[in-house]
Amino acid sequence: MIAAEPLFRAEGLSKRYGGVIALDRADLEVHPGRIHAILGENGAGKSTLIKLMVGVVAPDEGRMTLQGREVAFARPAAATDAGVVCIFQELSLIPDLSVADNIMISHPPTRLGMIDRRRQRAIAEQALHRAGAGDIHPRALVKDLPLSRRQMVEIAKALARRPKILILDEATSALTASDVSKVFEVLKRLRTEGLALLYISHRMHEIAELADECSVFRNGRRISTFAAGTKTDAEVIELMIGREYKHAFPDKPVRKSNGRPPALQCKRLGWGDRLKDISFSLHAGEIIGLGGLDGQGQRELLLALFGVLRDCRGDILIDGDTVKIDSPVAAKSDHIGLALIPEDRKTEGLMLPMSVRDNLSAAAFDRFATFGIIDRQRQSALIDEMIRLIEIKTASPDLPVSALSGGNQQKVVIAKWLMNRPRIILLNDPTRGIDVGTKQEIYRLLRRLADDGAAILLYSTDYDELIGCCDRVLVMYDGAIRRELAGAEITERALISSALNVDDHEPTEASVG
Amino acid sequence: MSDAMASQQAHRGIAMLRRIDPAVAASFGCILLLLLVGSLYSRSFLSPDYLLQQLKVASFLGVIATGMMLVILLGQIDLSVPWVVTTGAMMACAVASHGTAGVILAIPCGILCGAAIGFLNGIGVAYLRIPSMIITLATNAVAQGLMVAYTGGFSPQDSASKAMRYLATGNVVPGLPNAVLVWAIIGAAAIWLLSRTTFGRAIYAIGNRERAAYLSGIDTRRVTMLAFALSGALSAFGGVLLAGYASKAAQSMGDAYLLPSIAAVVLGGTHILGGRGSYLGTVAGVVLITLLQSILSVMQISEAGRQLIYGAVIILMLLIYGRQKV
Amino acid sequence: EPETVKGPAAEPECMVPWAGDTKFFKFPAKKGPYRVALANGYIANTWRIQMIQTAKAYAAQPEVKAKLKEFKVVSTGEDVPAQISAINNFIDSGYDAIVVNAQNPTAFGPVIKRAKQAGVVLVAFDNILATEDAINVNVDQKGLGELWAKWLVKNVADGGKVLEVRGVAGTSVDTDRHNGFHSVLNGSGKKWQVTEVVGKWDDGVAQKATADAIATNGPFDAISGQGGDTGIVQAMLDAKHKMVPFGGETENGFRKFCAAKASEGLKCSSAGTGPAQVAVAIKVALAALEGKVVPQSVKLPLAVVEDPNFKKDQDYFPAQSDNFFVGNSFPTCGINFTAQEIMGQSKENQ
Amino acid sequence: MTEWRFWLAEQRGTLLAIGIFVAMFLIYATNHPAGFSANMVQTAANKATLLAFVAMAQAIVVITAGIDLSVGMILTLTNCLASWIVVGTATETALGVAGVLGTGLVCGMINGAIVIFGRLQPIVTTIATGAMYYGIALFLRPNPGGSVNETLADALTGRLFGVLPTSLVTLTLVALLIWVPYSRSVVGRAAFATGSSEVAAYMSGAPVRAAKFAAYTLAGLLSAIGGLFLTFFSYTGEAAYASGNAYTLFSIAAVVLGGVSLMGGRGSAIGAIFGALAFRTIGDLLFVFDFDPLWQPLFQGLVLMLAVSIGAFGLVRVRNRLEWFG
Numbered sequence A: 001m002i003a004a005e006p007l008f009r010a011e012g013l014s015k016r017y018g019g020v021i022a023l024d025r026a027d028l029e030v031h032p033g034r035i036h037a038i039l040g041e042n043g044a045g046k047s048t049l050i051k052l053m054v055g056v057v058a059p060d061e062g063r064m065t066l067q068g069r070e071v072a073f074a075r076p077a078a079a080t081d082a083g084v085v086c087i088f089q090e091l092s093l094i095p096d097l098s099v100a101d102n103i104m105i106s107h108p109p110t111r112l113g114m115i116d117r118r119r120q121r122a123i124a125e126q127a128l129h130r131a132g133a134g135d136i137h138p139r140a141l142v143k144d145l146p147l148s149r150r151q152m153v154e155i156a157k158a159l160a161r162r163p164k165i166l167i168l169d170e171a172t173s174a175l176t177a178s179d180v181s182k183v184f185e186v187l188k189r190l191r192t193e194g195l196a197l198l199y200i201s202h203r204m205h206e207i208a209e210l211a212d213e214c215s216v217f218r219n220g221r222r223i224s225t226f227a228a229g230t231k232t233d234a235e236v237i238e239l240m241i242g243r244e245y246k247h248a249f250p251d252k253p254v255r256k257s258n259g260r261p262p263a264l265q266c267k268r269l270g271w272g273d274r275l276k277d278i279s280f281s282l283h284a285g286e287i288i289g290l291g292g293l294d295g296q297g298q299r300e301l302l303l304a305l306f307g308v309l310r311d312c313r314g315d316i317l318i319d320g321d322t323v324k325i326d327s328p329v330a331a332k333s334d335h336i337g338l339a340l341i342p343e344d345r346k347t348e349g350l351m352l353p354m355s356v357r358d359n360l361s362a363a364a365f366d367r368f369a370t371f372g373i374i375d376r377q378r379q380s381a382l383i384d385e386m387i388r389l390i391e392i393k394t395a396s397p398d399l400p401v402s403a404l405s406g407g408n409q410q411k412v413v414i415a416k417w418l419m420n421r422p423r424i425i426l427l428n429d430p431t432r433g434i435d436v437g438t439k440q441e442i443y444r445l446l447r448r449l450a451d452d453g454a455a456i457l458l459y460s461t462d463y464d465e466l467i468g469c470c471d472r473v474l475v476m477y478d479g480a481i482r483r484e485l486a487g488a489e490i491t492e493r494a495l496i497s498s499a500l501n502v503d504d505h506e507p508t509e510a511s512v513g
Numbered sequence B: 001m002s003d004a005m006a007s008q009q010a011h012r013g014i015a016m017l018r019r020i021d022p023a024v025a026a027s028f029g030c031i032l033l034l035l036l037v038g039s040l041y042s043r044s045f046l047s048p049d050y051l052l053q054q055l056k057v058a059s060f061l062g063v064i065a066t067g068m069m070l071v072i073l074l075g076q077i078d079l080s081v082p083w084v085v086t087t088g089a090m091m092a093c094a095v096a097s098h099g100t101a102g103v104i105l106a107i108p109c110g111i112l113c114g115a116a117i118g119f120l121n122g123i124g125v126a127y128l129r130i131p132s133m134i135i136t137l138a139t140n141a142v143a144q145g146l147m148v149a150y151t152g153g154f155s156p157q158d159s160a161s162k163a164m165r166y167l168a169t170g171n172v173v174p175g176l177p178n179a180v181l182v183w184a185i186i187g188a189a190a191i192w193l194l195s196r197t198t199f200g201r202a203i204y205a206i207g208n209r210e211r212a213a214y215l216s217g218i219d220t221r222r223v224t225m226l227a228f229a230l231s232g233a234l235s236a237f238g239g240v241l242l243a244g245y246a247s248k249a250a251q252s253m254g255d256a257y258l259l260p261s262i263a264a265v266v267l268g269g270t271h272i273l274g275g276r277g278s279y280l281g282t283v284a285g286v287v288l289i290t291l292l293q294s295i296l297s298v299m300q301i302s303e304a305g306r307q308l309i310y311g312a313v314i315i316l317m318l319l320i321y322g323r324q325k326v
Numbered sequence C: 001e002p003e004t005v006k007g008p009a010a011e012p013e014c015m016v017p018w019a020g021d022t023k024f025f026k027f028p029a030k031k032g033p034y035r036v037a038l039a040n041g042y043i044a045n046t047w048r049i050q051m052i053q054t055a056k057a058y059a060a061q062p063e064v065k066a067k068l069k070e071f072k073v074v075s076t077g078e079d080v081p082a083q084i085s086a087i088n089n090f091i092d093s094g095y096d097a098i099v100v101n102a103q104n105p106t107a108f109g110p111v112i113k114r115a116k117q118a119g120v121v122l123v124a125f126d127n128i129l130a131t132e133d134a135i136n137v138n139v140d141q142k143g144l145g146e147l148w149a150k151w152l153v154k155n156v157a158d159g160g161k162v163l164e165v166r167g168v169a170g171t172s173v174d175t176d177r178h179n180g181f182h183s184v185l186n187g188s189g190k191k192w193q194v195t196e197v198v199g200k201w202d203d204g205v206a207q208k209a210t211a212d213a214i215a216t217n218g219p220f221d222a223i224s225g226q227g228g229d230t231g232i233v234q235a236m237l238d239a240k241h242k243m244v245p246f247g248g249e250t251e252n253g254f255r256k257f258c259a260a261k262a263s264e265g266l267k268c269s270s271a272g273t274g275p276a277q278v279a280v281a282i283k284v285a286l287a288a289l290e291g292k293v294v295p296q297s298v299k300l301p302l303a304v305v306e307d308p309n310f311k312k313d314q315d316y317f318p319a320q321s322d323n324f325f326v327g328n329s330f331p332t333c334g335i336n337f338t339a340q341e342i343m344g345q346s347k348e349n350q
Numbered sequence D: 001m002t003e004w005r006f007w008l009a010e011q012r013g014t015l016l017a018i019g020i021f022v023a024m025f026l027i028y029a030t031n032h033p034a035g036f037s038a039n040m041v042q043t044a045a046n047k048a049t050l051l052a053f054v055a056m057a058q059a060i061v062v063i064t065a066g067i068d069l070s071v072g073m074i075l076t077l078t079n080c081l082a083s084w085i086v087v088g089t090a091t092e093t094a095l096g097v098a099g100v101l102g103t104g105l106v107c108g109m110i111n112g113a114i115v116i117f118g119r120l121q122p123i124v125t126t127i128a129t130g131a132m133y134y135g136i137a138l139f140l141r142p143n144p145g146g147s148v149n150e151t152l153a154d155a156l157t158g159r160l161f162g163v164l165p166t167s168l169v170t171l172t173l174v175a176l177l178i179w180v181p182y183s184r185s186v187v188g189r190a191a192f193a194t195g196s197s198e199v200a201a202y203m204s205g206a207p208v209r210a211a212k213f214a215a216y217t218l219a220g221l222l223s224a225i226g227g228l229f230l231t232f233f234s235y236t237g238e239a240a241y242a243s244g245n246a247y248t249l250f251s252i253a254a255v256v257l258g259g260v261s262l263m264g265g266r267g268s269a270i271g272a273i274f275g276a277l278a279f280r281t282i283g284d285l286l287f288v289f290d291f292d293p294l295w296q297p298l299f300q301g302l303v304l305m306l307a308v309s310i311g312a313f314g315l316v317r318v319r320n321r322l323e324w325f326g
């Protein structure tokens, strides 16, 4: 459909990992001045394609051309030099360096062989502004920034490299709506400047807003490429998952009060100045959402409940009894029964090099060990059951989790806690970077768990999720619960306005994609 | 149904394959190679007597390296080995001089002293979050200080008891030195501990990513502390065995065990940053180091040459099989 | 600045000059009591601990104590610069004499210069200083090697296989003893086949090395060990090696074996100079301060006991630790510590 | 205002090291019998400079999340070499110095090459190369001895203008000429990046290999400067195994006291220098306090323990337990 010579072309790219075919003779054309979206289920091979493109891994077969010349980048640095820049799904920022250092890591301005920090800082500031993240201090250490800010730094870093082709592999997955809109403006501007953009995301509405053309991948192959807007969401999703697509969210049952005390209740919970007088109750069978802009204390609230934070004020009641939770060990004990699905699966949820078996066991030793001695049979039985139940795609439970795709890794994190049969489940953005199909499975799973009597507290950066999944939503702002929404009150408009701490009846200026 | 069966079998197959670590296999290969090269120099390197004696000597290092391995699996290191070994030996001998009760309590007391120092290391690492490399260095200095003061101040009794001697040099099973038996038992216990207990799995989990382990509700601090205590206890037990072997305890008897124990663990394929490694590998590493030292020791070359060859051979062996994956 | 004078020394029986051409010093007499320091290096082995115990015991003897205003001991560990700095500090702090067990014989040039300028008496012992500007209380290390070799030559009829267990490589003591040992063997006219292993003067290391040597190169017809000799005999026993003539150091444990196993063929020459030589060094330092004539290089007698003369509770002490170094008496200097004195002295102190 | 806070956060480790050192040195100086004199400062400076060079070497490697257990042996090797070749006329001496520094450089390059291209774990690699370097040192100096150009030696261990210890001046110069440019160069920053997260650094296109190679090479060079200084200080060469090992272990202690993170990515060689000065002062404290000689090692151990535990006090302020895991 586009006549002009493509800027970049890949032909017959394949990549095998042991028995797994990650990419199977895939091809792709990228044109300047266009945004090309790539869609596909978890494990479809999207990230693998990108890694081949920028030389992180070498293809088993196939060839790539850039501006008509054949290329094979040996290292990411070589790709960067040639103008192919990627923001990887796994962030590639260096935690102990400053934001400015990170942005200019590969080509800093130098004077007399030393880095010219003054100029570096100026360039970095400029790049941050271009990425719409002027609020980030260039001297701040990356490790001190929340995840959403880090992703903005990634984007600034990519921009500072003056790319010809910019690849974003789920670069917006941790961003809040307002950040996303800023990033989109930047991307659109880059498009007019003639850049070629490859955009990978699981968020359909982002793609609808942004893309000029879309390619759908399935099982390592490119299934279809079409101009954006020529297919409905449902059609696209069916292409992705290869079967018929049903309604995204399970029905919410009408919950009847049974007069029992709430499974979890907070009374005036506080922590430093990050959490202020949080009070709410969560009943068995209920799913409560936590909303609000990122970084308003949601993460801290979950951590406080899970016993990670010290010196918390206020009370936490489980089944009506005040309890003291001072560690995850206490939190998961039988009489409390908490579970926390953490935010960052790579560093907090998983031991990446260890097997699926070990990861699934880590939180639930008590279920198959007596006096600390593991009953192998019981362990295997439980694990096999859980892998079936959650439908984790792995050749064997003895494979390292690092070999699973992002979505399946996330399933392992959830399954790990389900192994322990928790009664109260705290989830910190569990569907980040997860494809629609898997998301649906997770939604159904959450509802099923709730129906079976679990109490669920779900933080999500995705408003659709809050609307579709939750019985009630607590919107947080600046460490406090700004508003509680229930039932039909949970609308995008209500969520956004309370997140921005403005009155519901005034129009909001935040545009959501 | 049959599908499930087949997949189960496939799982087992993969599990088995994964258990035979190529690094472990290669390190056992290197042992054979070393013996062959040695036999070119003298046939006696292949004699059962010599090999058994090497196993006996290796068992001291083996016991100590077992503790070191636990700690390395955590991603930590224990530099207090030298003086914990000495403390174990000297305290056992000291207690042994106090009548019958002393003789009975000698070995447990020695081990307990080591465990106490290890415990201190563990508290420092786990609860005070001091890097293990430095806190163990400090406790090593303190243990040395205690032993020097003790030797100078209390006219120590440093002869090993009969039991200690028997444990290190006797034969319960004819032909097999007790020390080797002790190592075999400790080794079996270590394998069991590492693979079949929650404690062992927790060690691997912490070594891979402590933060994730903590958030999984593993009491990472207690596990770390216990691992260090165990390391201390095993070092001290190594000291007790050594004292039995030499029939006495002496000040600097632990000096020769620090670097070899680290080298043995790493030669055995355990990752120095923690989380990966098998005990069988450590066994191979210990035997390798012991054999290498022994063969070099009797070859009539200058000490300078010995050191050169020792270093070069370790590097060569690691290059053969110890390379990290990229 | 001492003046170089003619001998003999003030106490000629004790302060025997090293050689015929050894200089004699006469320092300007200072008024007592004196501030004396002992700059030790490594401390964490039995020999050094015993040495420090002896130094303390000697300094506490009434007639010595009367001459001392202060006696300070500092152990600086293995590295030479720390010991050099300690001596510098002692000089700067105005000590009258410094006794040193040097970590390295050649490294102290600059310090010796400074001590000389400051008029501080510097006395080295055990590991001495390669200089003519400081006083050395000298053990004849080469002579020790020679003595052991002579013993083996005498006791093994027509040569054979010898196991030589050496000390710490790279040190002068090890090399001197080794050279002395070999020069005598080579000159003996008998055929010797020497197997060398490194024992590092440590029982454990020596025991292992010996065990290996016996298993691969044994059996041996004679053995010599620079240290760790208890371990060496232990390894022989463990390997059921026949008892053979042995030239070794003065560890109590070794001498116990020598006495017990002599009938089985363990014919020993046990020689060395125990840690008590520190007392001689202090004595020489005090003499120099008092303005008495002292040799620049004092030759210490070797404490030699040879088979069949091992006497209980005189040459060895069954009740004492194996690690205890015997040979603590220098009768010509009036220094005669018994084991009980050295080990017991501190008990009252604690 | 915020700029100032960022600067403070960056320099916290170094400032703490300076604080510890100043406090200790004040205790030492005020109790010194000779008082705060030029002699006393010179003595302390000469002794500490040596360790400071080795600590700088260690710090540069530790920043890349590696470790170099061969620094002490490179020091020993270059000391032995210098005692042969840094003699004679000015030209000969200059060539000798160049030769010694070049040797250190090559040793470091060997370490770097093995770690990078052999993909071996630094800990055991440098244990092995350390043995080899010691072997060579022993070849060079089977006995202590040799000599050095005494004019140069005296100049570099003496005083400038009668007050300023030349060794401190040299140390400052080396820090300014090596560390400052290095830490601000692209490669230096890549070294920090590598230590902080090697994968991220690689993905970001930072020159990871060059950074590691440069770090080990510089470590070799700095150790060689240490070895050279040892020669100037002692006028001789000696292949002393125990002392080489001691320097290696001390360098780790100094680096930690100097606020360099053993996990890599954080710290500075300046901090390590002050860590070394502080560590050396621990030894000096013996001199001014009247301890029974046999209790001195214990005292030293306890002070070291205390010093390394100071960092743990920050733990009280940590209110998010996840921060334990860095």
Ligand SMILES: Nc1ncnc2c1ncn2[C@@H]1O[C@H](COP(=O)(O)OP(=O)(O)OP(=O)(O)O)[C@@H](O)[C@H]1O
Pocket (backbone or CB within 6 Å): A017, A018, A020, A021, A022, A023, A040, A041, A042, A043, A044, A045, A046, A047, A048, A049, A089, A402, A403, A404, A405, A406, A407, A408, A433, A434, A435
């Ligand atoms: N290093 C590896 N070792 C083994 N298998 C791998 C490895 N990396 C990827 N795979 C496999 O390759 C397949 C494709 O993975 P890829 O990461 O490209 O998926 P993706 O489309 O990016 O999925 P997601 O949306 O979850 O990120 C998956 O089945 C995955 O398990």
Ligand SMILES: Nc1ncnc2c1ncn2[C@@H]1O[C@H](COP(=O)(O)OP(=O)(O)OP(=O)(O)O)[C@@H](O)[C@H]1O
Pocket (backbone or CB within 6 Å): A098, A099, A100, A101, A117, A118, A121, A138, A139, D003, D007
């Ligand atoms: N690590 C850093 N990251 C980002 N900006 C930095 C960093 N270090 C310095 N800067 C900024 O770069 C500018 C000039 O740096 P310069 O090299 O002069 O540092 P400096 O002010 O001397 O700092 P220092 O004394 O800490 O080295 C300053 O505006 C400073 O804020």
Ligand SMILES: [Mg+2]
Pocket (backbone or CB within 6 Å): A046, A047, A048, A089, A169, A406
């Ligand atoms: Mg992906």
Ligand SMILES: [Mg+2]
Pocket (backbone or CB within 6 Å): A042, A089, A170, A406, A407, A433, A434, A435
């Ligand atoms: Mg994904």
